[in-house]
Amino acid sequence: MGLNDMETQRHRLRRLRILQALSQNRPEPIGDGLIAQVLRGDVDLSFTKFNIRNSLDYLSERGLVIITLRNDDRWMAKISADGVDFLDGLGDRHLGVAHPEDF
Numbered sequence: 001m002g003l004n005d006m007e008t009q010r011h012r013l014r015r016l017r018i019l020q021a022l023s024q025n026r027p028e029p030i031g032d033g034l035i036a037q038v039l040r041g042d043v044d045l046s047f048t049k050f051n052i053r054n055s056l057d058y059l060s061e062r063g064l065v066i067i068t069l070r071n072d073d074r075w076m077a078k079i080s081a082d083g084v085d086f087l088d089g090l091g092d093r094h095l096g097v098a099h100p101e102d103f
Contacts, residue, residue, distance in 0.1 A: 018052065018055050021035050021038045026078065028078065029068040032049060035052050059097070060077070063083075064097070065077045066078050
């Protein structure tokens with residue numbers, strides 16, 4: 001597996017982990033800082049503020065999360081119904097997000 005393939009897999013897995021974190025707090029939104037705290041054990045996935053916000057933006061564009069607050073200091077998001085379906089294996093598979101069944 002090449003370096004680009006490994007980075008792509010990290011992006012996909014990072015997005016899955018963020019969805020799972022949002023699902024744990026459903027239906028309430030959580031902030032990017034709390035997401036970073038919850039997922040800090042996954043050091044290989046590099047949960048920086050930039051990476052979390054980039055992933056939230058991607059997941060929002062796919063309809064898997066709803067961003068409820070977006071400003072310079074803080075982002076907040078919650079999982080959408082489609083995001084819950086995705087985690088349950090019922091929704092569409094998105095190439096840019098690791099699927100729970102793969103792990």
